[in-house]
Amino acid sequence: MTTQQTNESTIRQWDTMPRKVMEAMEPDGDFAKRHLINPVLLRMLGDVRGLRVLDAGSGQGYLSRMLATRGAHVTAVEPTDAMFTYSQEKEQALQQGVHHVQADLSRLPDLGGRYDAVLCSMVLPTIPDWKPAMRACVQALRPGGLFVFSVNHPAFEQLLATWRKHGEYRLSRYLEEYEIPLTRATDFHRPISAYLNELTALGCRLREIAEPGLEPPIAREAADTESGIESYVHLPNFLIVAAERP
Template sequence: MTSRANETAITQWNTSTTREALETTAEDGDFAKRHLVNPTLLRLLGNVRGQRLLDAGCGNGYFSRILAGRGAQVVGVEPTDLMCSFAREREVELKQGITYVQADLTRLPDLGAPFDAVVCSMVLMAIPDWKPAMRACVETVRPGGLFVFALVHPAFEQLLSTWQEHSAYQVQRYLEEYEIVGPAASDFHRPLSAYLNELASLGCRLREVVEPGLDPAVAAAAHSATPAIDSYVHLPNFLFVSAEVPA
Protein backbone atom coordinates (compact mmCIF):
# COMPACT_ATOMS: atom_id res chain seq x y z
CA MET A 1 0.00 0.00 0.00
CA THR A 2 1.04 3.59 -0.53
CA SER A 3 2.28 5.19 2.70
CA ARG A 4 0.16 7.96 4.17
CA ALA A 5 3.10 10.37 3.78
CA ASN A 6 3.34 9.58 0.09
CA GLU A 7 -0.39 10.04 -0.35
CA THR A 8 -0.10 13.46 1.28
CA ALA A 9 2.76 14.45 -1.05
CA ILE A 10 0.80 13.35 -4.13
CA THR A 11 -2.20 15.37 -2.95
CA GLN A 12 0.00 18.44 -2.42
CA TRP A 13 1.35 18.27 -5.97
CA ASN A 14 -2.09 17.61 -7.39
CA THR A 15 -3.72 20.60 -5.68
CA SER A 16 -0.85 23.07 -6.19
CA THR A 17 -0.38 22.45 -9.92
CA THR A 18 -2.11 24.84 -12.31
CA ARG A 19 -3.08 24.39 -15.93
CA GLU A 20 -1.13 27.53 -16.77
CA ALA A 21 2.07 26.09 -15.28
CA LEU A 22 1.63 22.87 -17.22
CA GLU A 23 1.15 24.77 -20.47
CA THR A 24 4.18 26.99 -19.84
CA THR A 25 6.51 24.01 -19.31
CA ALA A 26 4.91 21.60 -21.78
CA GLU A 27 7.61 21.79 -24.45
CA ASP A 28 10.91 21.50 -22.57
CA GLY A 29 10.33 22.40 -18.94
CA ASP A 30 11.55 25.51 -17.12
CA PHE A 31 14.85 27.41 -17.38
CA ALA A 32 16.81 24.90 -15.30
CA LYS A 33 15.36 21.96 -17.18
CA ARG A 34 16.26 23.47 -20.55
CA HIS A 35 19.82 24.43 -19.71
CA LEU A 36 20.93 21.88 -17.12
CA VAL A 37 18.60 18.92 -16.61
CA ASN A 38 17.54 17.95 -20.13
CA PRO A 39 21.00 18.09 -21.78
CA THR A 40 22.56 16.04 -18.99
CA LEU A 41 19.86 13.37 -18.98
CA LEU A 42 19.96 13.04 -22.75
CA ARG A 43 23.73 12.60 -22.72
CA LEU A 44 23.57 9.96 -19.99
CA LEU A 45 20.85 8.03 -21.83
CA GLY A 46 22.69 8.15 -25.15
CA ASN A 47 21.05 7.03 -28.38
CA VAL A 48 17.51 6.03 -27.40
CA ARG A 49 16.17 5.24 -30.88
CA GLY A 50 14.25 1.96 -30.76
CA GLN A 51 14.69 1.59 -27.01
CA ARG A 52 11.91 0.97 -24.56
CA LEU A 53 12.08 3.64 -21.85
CA LEU A 54 10.22 4.43 -18.65
CA ASP A 55 9.87 8.06 -17.58
CA ALA A 56 9.21 7.51 -13.87
CA GLY A 57 7.35 10.46 -12.37
CA CYS A 58 6.88 12.11 -15.74
CA GLY A 59 4.86 15.13 -14.57
CA ASN A 60 3.29 16.86 -17.57
CA GLY A 61 5.11 14.45 -19.87
CA TYR A 62 7.47 16.92 -21.51
CA PHE A 63 10.56 14.69 -21.19
CA SER A 64 8.60 11.68 -22.40
CA ARG A 65 7.75 13.68 -25.50
CA ILE A 66 11.40 14.64 -26.01
CA LEU A 67 12.42 10.98 -25.77
CA ALA A 68 9.66 9.87 -28.16
CA GLY A 69 10.80 12.56 -30.59
CA ARG A 70 14.22 10.87 -30.55
CA GLY A 71 12.73 7.53 -31.53
CA ALA A 72 12.17 5.86 -28.16
CA GLN A 73 9.17 3.76 -27.18
CA VAL A 74 8.08 5.54 -24.02
CA VAL A 75 5.91 4.75 -21.02
CA GLY A 76 5.36 7.63 -18.59
CA VAL A 77 4.16 7.05 -15.05
CA GLU A 78 2.69 9.93 -13.03
CA PRO A 79 0.64 9.72 -9.81
CA THR A 80 -1.18 13.07 -9.95
CA ASP A 81 -4.53 13.43 -11.70
CA LEU A 82 -3.93 16.81 -13.32
CA MET A 83 -0.47 16.16 -14.70
CA CYS A 84 -1.32 12.69 -15.99
CA SER A 85 -4.48 13.99 -17.66
CA PHE A 86 -2.51 16.81 -19.28
CA ALA A 87 0.10 14.37 -20.59
CA ARG A 88 -2.61 12.16 -22.06
CA GLU A 89 -4.23 15.16 -23.73
CA ARG A 90 -0.93 16.03 -25.42
CA GLU A 91 -0.56 12.45 -26.59
CA VAL A 92 -4.00 12.60 -28.22
CA GLU A 93 -2.86 15.76 -30.04
CA LEU A 94 0.66 14.66 -31.01
CA LYS A 95 0.17 10.90 -31.45
CA GLN A 96 3.75 10.00 -30.50
CA GLY A 97 2.85 6.53 -29.26
CA ILE A 98 3.52 7.32 -25.58
CA THR A 99 1.59 5.38 -22.96
CA TYR A 100 0.85 7.34 -19.79
CA VAL A 101 -0.03 5.38 -16.66
CA GLN A 102 -1.37 7.01 -13.51
CA ALA A 103 0.31 5.22 -10.61
CA ASP A 104 2.40 5.71 -7.50
CA LEU A 105 6.04 4.79 -8.18
CA THR A 106 6.15 2.81 -4.96
CA ARG A 107 3.57 0.33 -6.29
CA LEU A 108 3.87 0.16 -10.04
CA PRO A 109 1.36 -1.92 -11.99
CA ASP A 110 2.45 -4.39 -14.66
CA LEU A 111 4.08 -2.22 -17.34
CA GLY A 112 4.89 -5.03 -19.74
CA ALA A 113 8.34 -6.05 -20.92
CA PRO A 114 11.44 -4.82 -19.05
CA PHE A 115 12.78 -1.42 -20.04
CA ASP A 116 16.14 -0.70 -21.62
CA ALA A 117 16.41 2.32 -19.33
CA VAL A 118 14.44 4.11 -16.64
CA VAL A 119 14.82 7.84 -16.07
CA CYS A 120 13.57 9.36 -12.83
CA SER A 121 14.05 13.11 -13.06
CA MET A 122 13.58 15.41 -10.07
CA VAL A 123 11.29 12.94 -8.31
CA LEU A 124 12.98 10.92 -5.56
CA MET A 125 13.66 13.93 -3.30
CA ALA A 126 9.92 14.74 -3.46
CA ILE A 127 8.85 11.29 -2.18
CA PRO A 128 8.74 10.91 1.62
CA ASP A 129 8.97 7.09 1.55
CA TRP A 130 11.38 6.97 -1.39
CA LYS A 131 13.23 3.67 -1.15
CA PRO A 132 10.35 1.53 -2.51
CA ALA A 133 10.17 3.91 -5.49
CA MET A 134 13.86 3.47 -6.30
CA ARG A 135 13.54 -0.29 -5.94
CA ALA A 136 10.48 -0.38 -8.20
CA CYS A 137 12.32 1.61 -10.87
CA VAL A 138 15.33 -0.70 -10.78
CA GLU A 139 13.16 -3.81 -10.93
CA THR A 140 11.56 -2.69 -14.21
CA VAL A 141 14.94 -2.45 -16.02
CA ARG A 142 16.28 -5.34 -18.07
CA PRO A 143 19.56 -6.91 -16.90
CA GLY A 144 22.40 -4.63 -17.96
CA GLY A 145 20.06 -1.71 -18.62
CA LEU A 146 20.31 1.79 -17.20
CA PHE A 147 18.73 3.54 -14.25
CA VAL A 148 19.30 7.30 -14.44
CA PHE A 149 18.01 9.71 -11.84
CA ALA A 150 18.26 13.44 -11.18
CA LEU A 151 17.85 15.31 -7.90
CA VAL A 152 18.12 18.73 -6.46
CA HIS A 153 21.70 18.43 -5.20
CA PRO A 154 21.50 17.50 -1.49
CA ALA A 155 24.47 19.75 -0.68
CA PHE A 156 23.10 22.81 -2.50
CA GLU A 157 19.36 22.92 -1.95
CA GLN A 158 17.69 26.34 -2.16
CA LEU A 159 20.83 27.60 -3.90
CA LEU A 160 19.23 30.51 -5.74
CA SER A 161 17.37 31.98 -2.77
CA THR A 162 20.35 31.59 -0.43
CA TRP A 163 22.68 33.26 -2.96
CA GLN A 164 20.21 36.12 -3.37
CA GLU A 165 20.35 36.76 0.37
CA HIS A 166 24.02 36.16 1.16
CA SER A 167 25.90 36.31 -2.19
CA ALA A 168 27.21 32.92 -1.17
CA TYR A 169 25.82 29.51 -0.26
CA GLN A 170 25.30 28.59 3.36
CA VAL A 171 24.15 25.29 4.82
CA GLN A 172 23.71 24.42 8.49
CA ARG A 173 22.31 20.89 8.35
CA TYR A 174 23.45 18.23 5.94
CA LEU A 175 23.61 14.85 7.68
CA GLU A 176 20.05 14.98 9.03
CA GLU A 177 16.94 14.05 7.07
CA TYR A 178 14.22 16.68 7.10
CA GLU A 179 11.35 18.23 5.15
CA ILE A 180 11.84 21.34 3.02
CA VAL A 181 8.49 23.07 2.61
CA GLY A 182 8.15 24.63 -0.85
CA PRO A 183 5.61 26.86 -2.57
CA ALA A 184 4.03 23.91 -4.39
CA ALA A 185 4.87 20.92 -2.22
CA SER A 186 7.62 19.65 0.03
CA ASP A 187 10.98 18.15 -0.85
CA PHE A 188 12.90 15.98 1.59
CA HIS A 189 16.57 16.46 2.34
CA ARG A 190 18.75 13.38 2.61
CA PRO A 191 22.53 13.21 2.32
CA LEU A 192 23.92 12.01 -0.97
CA SER A 193 25.15 8.83 0.71
CA ALA A 194 21.54 7.76 1.34
CA TYR A 195 20.81 7.59 -2.38
CA LEU A 196 24.11 6.02 -3.39
CA ASN A 197 24.03 3.41 -0.64
CA GLU A 198 20.48 2.42 -1.55
CA LEU A 199 21.57 2.10 -5.17
CA ALA A 200 24.42 -0.16 -4.10
CA SER A 201 22.09 -2.28 -1.95
CA LEU A 202 20.00 -2.93 -5.06
CA GLY A 203 23.08 -4.34 -6.80
CA CYS A 204 23.48 -1.50 -9.29
CA ARG A 205 26.88 -0.55 -10.67
CA LEU A 206 27.62 3.16 -10.65
CA ARG A 207 28.56 4.44 -14.09
CA GLU A 208 28.67 8.20 -13.71
CA VAL A 209 27.84 11.03 -11.31
CA VAL A 210 27.34 14.48 -12.84
CA GLU A 211 27.22 17.89 -11.10
CA PRO A 212 26.77 20.33 -13.98
CA GLY A 213 27.29 24.07 -13.81
CA LEU A 214 25.41 26.59 -15.91
CA ASP A 215 27.16 27.94 -19.00
CA PRO A 216 28.47 31.41 -18.05
CA ALA A 217 27.14 32.84 -21.32
CA VAL A 218 23.64 31.56 -20.51
CA ALA A 219 23.91 32.99 -17.00
CA ALA A 220 25.03 36.37 -18.34
CA ALA A 221 22.02 36.52 -20.66
CA ALA A 222 19.65 35.73 -17.79
CA HIS A 223 21.34 37.92 -15.18
CA SER A 224 19.08 40.96 -15.53
CA ALA A 225 15.96 38.88 -14.87
CA THR A 226 17.56 36.70 -12.18
CA PRO A 227 20.61 38.44 -10.64
CA ALA A 228 21.56 35.43 -8.50
CA ILE A 229 21.67 33.09 -11.50
CA ASP A 230 25.47 33.17 -11.45
CA SER A 231 25.23 30.87 -8.42
CA TYR A 232 24.41 28.12 -10.93
CA VAL A 233 27.74 28.76 -12.64
CA HIS A 234 29.78 28.30 -9.48
CA LEU A 235 27.83 25.58 -7.65
CA PRO A 236 25.77 22.60 -8.87
CA ASN A 237 22.09 22.85 -7.99
CA PHE A 238 21.44 19.44 -9.55
CA LEU A 239 22.91 15.97 -9.17
CA PHE A 240 22.67 13.19 -11.77
CA VAL A 241 23.45 9.51 -11.30
CA SER A 242 23.69 6.84 -13.98
CA ALA A 243 23.84 3.21 -12.89
CA GLU A 244 23.78 -0.17 -14.59
CA VAL A 245 21.25 -2.70 -13.35
CA PRO A 246 22.82 -6.09 -12.52
CA ALA A 247 22.63 -8.85 -15.12
Protein backbone atom coordinates in the same frame (compact mmCIF):
# COMPACT_ATOMS: atom_id res chain seq x y z
CA MET B 1 13.53 11.58 9.62
CA THR B 2 10.14 11.99 11.30
CA THR B 3 7.42 13.22 8.96
CA GLN B 4 3.66 13.33 8.91
CA GLN B 5 3.76 13.17 5.13
CA THR B 6 2.81 10.04 3.22
CA ASN B 7 3.11 9.27 -0.48
CA GLU B 8 -0.63 9.86 -0.76
CA SER B 9 -0.50 13.26 0.95
CA THR B 10 2.37 14.51 -1.21
CA ILE B 11 0.60 13.30 -4.35
CA ARG B 12 -2.40 15.38 -3.29
CA GLN B 13 -0.11 18.39 -2.83
CA TRP B 14 1.40 18.05 -6.30
CA ASP B 15 -2.09 17.58 -7.72
CA THR B 16 -2.71 21.29 -7.10
CA MET B 17 -0.30 22.24 -9.91
CA PRO B 18 -2.09 24.94 -11.99
CA ARG B 19 -2.46 24.26 -15.68
CA LYS B 20 -0.69 27.52 -16.56
CA VAL B 21 2.41 26.25 -14.75
CA MET B 22 2.32 23.01 -16.74
CA GLU B 23 1.88 24.93 -19.98
CA ALA B 24 4.84 27.17 -19.09
CA MET B 25 7.04 24.06 -19.01
CA GLU B 26 6.56 23.50 -22.74
CA PRO B 27 8.38 22.28 -24.68
CA ASP B 28 11.44 21.38 -22.62
CA GLY B 29 10.97 22.41 -19.00
CA ASP B 30 12.02 25.49 -17.04
CA PHE B 31 15.34 27.35 -17.19
CA ALA B 32 17.23 24.91 -14.96
CA LYS B 33 15.91 21.87 -16.78
CA ARG B 34 16.73 23.28 -20.20
CA HIS B 35 20.27 24.33 -19.36
CA LEU B 36 21.41 22.05 -16.52
CA ILE B 37 19.39 18.85 -16.31
CA ASN B 38 18.10 17.88 -19.76
CA PRO B 39 21.45 18.00 -21.61
CA VAL B 40 23.04 15.64 -19.07
CA LEU B 41 20.08 13.26 -18.91
CA LEU B 42 19.93 12.95 -22.70
CA ARG B 43 23.69 12.45 -22.98
CA MET B 44 23.66 9.73 -20.32
CA LEU B 45 20.76 7.95 -22.01
CA GLY B 46 22.47 8.10 -25.41
CA ASP B 47 20.73 6.97 -28.59
CA VAL B 48 17.25 5.85 -27.53
CA ARG B 49 15.91 4.98 -30.98
CA GLY B 50 13.89 1.79 -30.74
CA LEU B 51 14.47 1.41 -26.99
CA ARG B 52 11.82 0.86 -24.34
CA VAL B 53 12.15 3.76 -21.88
CA LEU B 54 10.22 4.27 -18.65
CA ASP B 55 9.75 7.88 -17.55
CA ALA B 56 9.18 7.25 -13.85
CA GLY B 57 7.32 10.18 -12.30
CA SER B 58 6.79 11.93 -15.62
CA GLY B 59 4.99 15.03 -14.30
CA GLN B 60 3.45 17.03 -17.13
CA GLY B 61 5.31 14.80 -19.57
CA TYR B 62 7.76 17.04 -21.39
CA LEU B 63 10.63 14.54 -21.02
CA SER B 64 8.45 11.70 -22.28
CA ARG B 65 7.65 13.76 -25.37
CA MET B 66 11.31 14.65 -25.92
CA LEU B 67 12.27 10.97 -25.73
CA ALA B 68 9.46 9.96 -28.08
CA THR B 69 10.68 12.57 -30.57
CA ARG B 70 14.08 10.86 -30.39
CA GLY B 71 12.54 7.52 -31.33
CA ALA B 72 12.04 5.83 -27.95
CA HIS B 73 9.04 3.70 -27.07
CA VAL B 74 8.01 5.56 -23.92
CA THR B 75 5.89 4.56 -20.94
CA ALA B 76 5.13 7.53 -18.68
CA VAL B 77 4.11 6.87 -15.06
CA GLU B 78 2.57 9.74 -13.11
CA PRO B 79 0.36 9.58 -9.99
CA THR B 80 -1.36 12.98 -9.95
CA ASP B 81 -4.68 13.53 -11.71
CA ALA B 82 -3.77 17.00 -12.99
CA MET B 83 -0.44 16.16 -14.62
CA PHE B 84 -1.57 12.74 -15.83
CA THR B 85 -4.58 14.32 -17.56
CA TYR B 86 -2.43 17.06 -19.09
CA SER B 87 0.02 14.48 -20.48
CA GLN B 88 -2.79 12.41 -21.95
CA GLU B 89 -4.21 15.48 -23.66
CA LYS B 90 -0.80 16.26 -25.18
CA GLU B 91 -0.54 12.67 -26.44
CA GLN B 92 -3.98 12.87 -28.02
CA ALA B 93 -2.91 16.06 -29.82
CA LEU B 94 0.59 14.93 -30.86
CA GLN B 95 0.05 11.18 -31.37
CA GLN B 96 3.64 10.29 -30.39
CA GLY B 97 2.78 6.85 -29.04
CA VAL B 98 3.58 7.61 -25.39
CA HIS B 99 1.81 5.11 -23.15
CA HIS B 100 0.53 6.71 -19.95
CA VAL B 101 0.01 4.88 -16.67
CA GLN B 102 -1.36 6.54 -13.54
CA ALA B 103 0.38 5.00 -10.52
CA ASP B 104 2.50 5.67 -7.44
CA LEU B 105 6.09 4.68 -8.24
CA SER B 106 6.29 2.88 -4.93
CA ARG B 107 3.51 0.55 -6.08
CA LEU B 108 4.09 0.07 -9.79
CA PRO B 109 1.65 -2.23 -11.59
CA ASP B 110 2.79 -4.74 -14.22
CA LEU B 111 3.98 -2.59 -17.12
CA GLY B 112 4.30 -5.41 -19.61
CA GLY B 113 7.97 -6.35 -19.68
CA ARG B 114 11.37 -4.92 -18.84
CA TYR B 115 12.82 -1.63 -20.05
CA ASP B 116 16.13 -0.75 -21.67
CA ALA B 117 16.29 2.45 -19.63
CA VAL B 118 14.45 4.03 -16.72
CA LEU B 119 14.54 7.78 -16.21
CA CYS B 120 13.50 9.30 -12.86
CA SER B 121 14.09 13.03 -12.99
CA MET B 122 13.56 15.28 -9.95
CA VAL B 123 11.14 12.78 -8.42
CA LEU B 124 12.85 10.90 -5.57
CA PRO B 125 13.23 14.05 -3.38
CA THR B 126 9.44 14.52 -3.55
CA ILE B 127 8.61 11.05 -2.19
CA PRO B 128 8.51 10.40 1.58
CA ASP B 129 8.75 6.61 1.18
CA TRP B 130 11.31 6.79 -1.61
CA LYS B 131 13.21 3.50 -1.33
CA PRO B 132 10.38 1.36 -2.76
CA ALA B 133 10.19 3.83 -5.66
CA MET B 134 13.90 3.47 -6.45
CA ARG B 135 13.59 -0.32 -6.12
CA ALA B 136 10.67 -0.34 -8.56
CA CYS B 137 12.70 1.67 -11.07
CA VAL B 138 15.60 -0.78 -10.90
CA GLN B 139 13.35 -3.84 -11.05
CA ALA B 140 11.67 -2.48 -14.18
CA LEU B 141 15.00 -2.72 -16.04
CA ARG B 142 16.26 -5.61 -18.11
CA PRO B 143 19.66 -6.97 -17.05
CA GLY B 144 22.24 -4.45 -18.20
CA GLY B 145 19.60 -1.73 -18.45
CA LEU B 146 20.36 1.87 -17.55
CA PHE B 147 18.87 3.75 -14.59
CA VAL B 148 19.29 7.53 -14.73
CA PHE B 149 17.97 9.78 -11.99
CA SER B 150 18.34 13.42 -11.03
CA VAL B 151 17.77 15.06 -7.66
CA ASN B 152 18.31 18.44 -6.09
CA HIS B 153 21.96 18.36 -5.08
CA PRO B 154 21.71 17.63 -1.33
CA ALA B 155 24.59 19.97 -0.53
CA PHE B 156 23.23 22.88 -2.59
CA GLU B 157 19.50 22.25 -2.97
CA GLN B 158 18.43 25.77 -1.87
CA LEU B 159 21.20 27.43 -3.84
CA LEU B 160 19.35 30.20 -5.67
CA ALA B 161 17.27 31.44 -2.74
CA THR B 162 20.26 31.47 -0.39
CA TRP B 163 22.50 33.21 -2.93
CA ARG B 164 19.87 35.89 -3.53
CA LYS B 165 19.65 36.56 0.20
CA HIS B 166 23.34 36.44 1.15
CA GLY B 167 25.36 36.75 -2.06
CA GLU B 168 26.88 33.39 -1.24
CA TYR B 169 25.77 29.89 -0.32
CA ARG B 170 25.18 28.96 3.31
CA LEU B 171 24.32 25.55 4.71
CA SER B 172 23.77 24.60 8.34
CA ARG B 173 22.17 21.12 8.07
CA TYR B 174 23.34 18.37 5.76
CA LEU B 175 23.57 15.00 7.51
CA GLU B 176 20.01 15.10 8.83
CA GLU B 177 16.95 14.14 6.83
CA TYR B 178 14.25 16.78 6.90
CA GLU B 179 11.34 18.35 5.02
CA ILE B 180 11.72 21.37 2.75
CA PRO B 181 8.41 23.24 2.37
CA LEU B 182 7.82 24.48 -1.17
CA THR B 183 5.15 26.73 -2.63
CA ARG B 184 2.69 23.92 -3.31
CA ALA B 185 4.25 20.79 -1.87
CA THR B 186 7.10 19.36 0.19
CA ASP B 187 10.55 18.13 -0.79
CA PHE B 188 12.71 15.92 1.41
CA HIS B 189 16.41 16.47 2.07
CA ARG B 190 18.62 13.41 2.26
CA PRO B 191 22.44 13.26 2.05
CA ILE B 192 24.03 11.95 -1.13
CA SER B 193 25.05 8.78 0.69
CA ALA B 194 21.39 7.83 1.19
CA TYR B 195 20.75 7.67 -2.55
CA LEU B 196 24.05 6.04 -3.50
CA ASN B 197 23.98 3.46 -0.70
CA GLU B 198 20.46 2.41 -1.70
CA LEU B 199 21.57 2.15 -5.32
CA THR B 200 24.42 -0.12 -4.21
CA ALA B 201 22.09 -2.19 -2.04
CA LEU B 202 19.95 -2.83 -5.11
CA GLY B 203 23.00 -4.28 -6.85
CA CYS B 204 23.48 -1.49 -9.39
CA ARG B 205 26.84 -0.60 -10.87
CA LEU B 206 27.55 3.12 -10.87
CA ARG B 207 28.41 4.43 -14.32
CA GLU B 208 28.59 8.21 -13.85
CA ILE B 209 27.80 11.06 -11.47
CA ALA B 210 27.34 14.57 -12.85
CA GLU B 211 27.12 17.93 -11.05
CA PRO B 212 26.30 20.30 -13.91
CA GLY B 213 27.17 23.97 -13.80
CA LEU B 214 25.76 26.77 -15.91
CA GLU B 215 27.83 28.09 -18.78
CA PRO B 216 28.90 31.70 -18.00
CA PRO B 217 27.55 33.16 -21.29
CA ILE B 218 24.09 31.75 -20.52
CA ALA B 219 24.25 33.17 -17.01
CA ARG B 220 25.16 36.60 -18.37
CA GLU B 221 22.23 36.53 -20.80
CA ALA B 222 19.81 35.60 -18.03
CA ALA B 223 21.20 37.95 -15.35
CA ASP B 224 18.73 40.77 -16.03
CA THR B 225 15.69 38.57 -15.41
CA GLU B 226 17.07 35.90 -13.05
CA SER B 227 18.58 37.44 -9.93
CA GLY B 228 21.37 35.31 -8.47
CA ILE B 229 21.65 33.11 -11.54
CA GLU B 230 25.46 33.42 -11.39
CA SER B 231 25.31 30.99 -8.46
CA TYR B 232 24.66 28.19 -10.97
CA VAL B 233 28.05 28.91 -12.55
CA HIS B 234 29.94 28.39 -9.29
CA LEU B 235 27.99 25.63 -7.52
CA PRO B 236 25.89 22.65 -8.64
CA ASN B 237 22.18 22.79 -7.85
CA PHE B 238 21.57 19.29 -9.22
CA LEU B 239 23.04 15.80 -8.96
CA ILE B 240 22.53 13.36 -11.84
CA VAL B 241 23.41 9.68 -11.59
CA ALA B 242 23.60 6.90 -14.16
CA ALA B 243 23.84 3.25 -13.09
CA GLU B 244 23.40 -0.20 -14.64
CA ARG B 245 21.33 -3.08 -13.40
CA PRO B 246 23.47 -6.23 -13.27
